[in-house]
Amino acid sequence: MTAVRSILGKELRDAVRSRWLLAFAATFALIALALAVVQEQGDVGAQGFNRTTASLINLCLMLVPLLALILGAGAIAGERDRGTLATLLAQPLSATQLLIGKYVGLTIAVWMAIALGFGMAGVLLALVRPVADFGHYLLFIVLSSALASAMLSIGMVISVLSDGRAKALAIAVLAWFALVLFYDLAAIGLALSVTSSGQSLLLTALLNPVESVRILAILSLEPDLHVLGPMGAYLHLELGTLRSVVLLTGAVFAWAVAPLAVGAMLFRRQDV
């Protein structure tokens, strides 16, 4: 555990030193505040926080996966590029420990960036807005962090499989396009071209952590499952709201664990 803690600590130190943590925290804060100001100028009403949260969801479903995938992809491939991987693995440290230490360190760093950025913006907004819906905003922060964990895990697998940082980053960006942009279009295409069975749409959502978090975020604002269309109807009929939330949360958790486990298995079998 000492070795894992050392790797974890170094990742956190690197995140602070390289200032990306602060840069992303500031970016998240600015985005949240900018969206709030834009809405303020249009129509505010009492739904201040909910409106801001709803606007932030779509933006964060794009930004957070990109950040997490890129950070994860650079984790092992970067060490490989620098030639430091052999030096690290020549120590009393297993490949799995190195991977887990890096993953946990990066996850905490991204969580900190999200919490700091959206947290600061939330506090500022709370000064001028009614705080009745602040719970939804907090839930949104938690969901963003969960999404980051899942995407970091996918990024780590990409990193293990890539022989250099540049290749890893290119694959990470492709993965982002596939999971964030094309997946949506593909799901819509599926719904339009074949009978839009709620079951198949649910499966589509479970197979992509971005979609799972998107649905969870929508449900956090509007617990009526029917807003989700055929899938919502299926969920309402078969599972109900609570079980649906548990299922989707379980899917995100699985995405945070399974790719990392696969990455560790592959990493252990690699020559350094």
Next chain:
Amino acid sequence: MLSVRAVSKSYGKSTVLDSATFELQPGEVLATVGSNGAGKSTLIKAVIGLIRFDGDVSVDGIDVRRHGREARARIGYLPQNPAFHTDLNVRETVTFFAQLRGAAASAARSAVEAVGLAEHAEKQVRALSGGMRQRLALAIAQLGDPPLLMLDEPATGLDVAARLELREFIRDQRARGKAILLSTHWLDDVPSIADRVIVLDQGRTTFHGPAAAFATRAVARSLLYVRLNGHSGEAIPLIQATGGDVTRSGDWLAITCPANNKAHVMETLLGAGITILDFRVEEAAAPSAPGPLPGGTQ
């Protein structure tokens, strides 16, 4: 201390290490010698568990493949090209590796002092010279006082003074009872620091025996590059007459000759009135096989 039995490594159909077998006892220095690509680094990486391999390796009776972490806790490793996180300074780097090895912070400070880097402790690693990085790597290799040291081409890139220091370091570690496995392709280091020698050629062990026996038969060779003023045709037979092998490479002639004969080659060329515009000498690389040796295993 170290037991290596029938260790082989292949990439596809290419065998880079073929059934290497030896034992290494405490207080003993074993040098693996061979040209580039002979399998020296592969052997060291197999012992550390950085690559998958066939055969058995155990350190202090601990199977490297099954209990890699425990085995590596007993190994100090100096890589061929030491690479570190360049954003850290010397103190932070050694402290980080001390934490990984479960060594105390005081051990990190002592290691930095032992290699003469105390006054550079706050210097960024990226600002260190090649020699200083080598010292840093040595400091890290000694953390936790491991009983087995693996030094992969430790003399590469070192000037004469640093190489002498390195020899002293190895002697000192041997006197303290450390087992040392080092790889080198510079023959002149071997007799003065090693007890036994393994010669590798394309992964195969072509010699395994006492360093003294190796030294009496192995002939060091030099690779000499010369750029002449348009007299290459005239120079080639002269060089061949001195016993050197010559190949052309653009404006340059590459001459392979016995290390103790390179000055004679230069004298011959100058004596024939051939102008040498430029020259470069690569030091003696190990022969692929030193021939039959009394007391050695062929």
